[in-house]
Amino acid sequence: MSDIEIGFTGIGVLVTLIALRVPIGVSLIGVSFCGIWAIVGEKAAWGILGIVPYSFAATWQLSSVPMFLLMGFFCFHAGLTKGLFDAARVWLSGLPGGLAVATVFGAAGFAAVTGSSVACAAAMGRIAVPEMMRYRYDVSLATGTVAAAGTIGALIPPSILMILYGIIAEVPISQLFLGGVGAGLLTAFGYIMVITLRTTLNPELAPRLTEKVPLAAKIAALRDTWPVILLMGCVFGGLFGGLFTPTEAGAVGAFLSLVIAGLKGSLTMTSFKNALLETLLTSASLFIIAIGASMLTRFLAFSGAGDYLSELVVAIGANELMLLVGISGVYLILGMFLEPLGAMLLTLPILLPIIATTGFSLVWFGVLLTKFLEIGMITPPIGLNVFVIKGVVGNLATTTTIFRGVMWFLVSDLIVIVLLISFPEIVLYLPSLMD
Secondary structure, three states: OOHHHHHHHHHHHHHHHHHOOOOHHHHHHHHHHHHHHHHHOHHHHHHHHHHHHHHHHOOHHHHHHHHHHHHHHHHHHHOOOHHHHHHHHHHHOOOOOHHHHHHHHHHHHHHOOOOOHHHHHHHHHHHHHHHHHHOOOOHHHHHHHHHHHHHHHHOOOOOHHHHHHHHHHOOOHHHHHHHHHHHHHHHHHHHHHHHHHHHHHOHHHOOOOOOOOOHHHHHHHHHOOHHHHHHHHHHHHHHHOOOOOHHHHHHHHHHHHHHHHHHHOOOOHHHHHHHHHHHHHHHHHHHHHHHHHHHHHHHHHHHOHHHHHHHHHHHHOOOHHHHHHHHHHHHHHHOOOOOHHHHHHHHHHHHHHHHHOOOOOHHHHHHHHHHHHHHHHHOOOOOHHHHHHHHHHHHHOOHHHHHHHHHHHHHHHHHHHHHHHHOOHHHHHHHHOOO
16 A cells, blocks of 8 residues: 555544544544554654654643633633623613624623633623523524624634644734634624624514613723723733734733732632633643644655645646635535534645645635634534533523524625635735734
8 A cells, every 4th residue: 555545544544533423632643643653664653652742732832722711711700701791781782682782792802802612602601691581582593692603702812723723834823813803803793784684674583672771871881891801902902012922912811811800809719720620621632632633744744645635636727716615615514523623633734735735825714714613613413602502501492493593693604704705805904914
């Protein structure tokens, strides 16, 4: 069997293992190790298994991942983001579907202090769903809105997916963060349009609130947003102002979130320990999968399968549009069965050499990729955000009901994808200002 045949056999075995629900980190490491053994021998395989985990995990930029996660968990457990939703609710409640619109605004704000879609959905689910149910909102609209709004968490910086993509693709993380702002805001606008249109055509989905909120109460609600505004201003002002790097920004954010929570007196010792524990567990799982993807890159390089696929695409002469359509199909299908990080790290070793032959901006592709992966968070049958919301609401809604509510937002997501492909400037304008 030739090296290329071993490479493609390894890819086939990997897909089979994942389909059998073998943990993706274990699948990546196991297949890569065996494939390298088959190509260059036992000693080289053990040597790479000993070197790659350290060389990857010891990357300085990667230290920003646990720091941004810690920042998000501190904010979540200390309740620093609740004021965002409360302020949006007070100011927007009079609009069609005002509480649902407030949920989208609240999710966008929460996304600015955490890079996790799941954390964003969980936090907003606990805050927003009971509020919408209290005002007799349709269950599918309420739960579907929160599940979809959670996906904004990986688009608006900081984004864990973008950090890992930037390290693997060797793209400036600060430029990815800026590019994600445009895509995140466009996504939020699309969701708001869906809510407004649906509730205008069918007012029974979201009864209008008739109570008048005094101006003094509205202004008072804005005061409770200071923790997140201060945190965002310090972290991203310093990051994009050149005071510190994306890696340092994570540490600054984690420290400031702890200080702000202490000033508010909202972080107990129990919640402090929970934030640390969740950060450790989440970071460990992310790193295992990322190490497996790094080993897969080595395996494909030894086998020549990645270069073979790139040369095949060039030889076929597929135009850029057809290539993007093919990549879109791959990620939309993978998103139905894999969690975002696994789907990204499984495919990047194969796709990056192909993208390099097209001349596409890697910043633009990274943001587009993140959007694809987040769509997978709300597509059946393995939409993680949907199951997170199901866990939050319990018997209030079935999984089918939540998926039914999400489908309207998937239409908006597909329109956003078309706009990002048709008008790359949506992503690239802000990063271009750094040049």
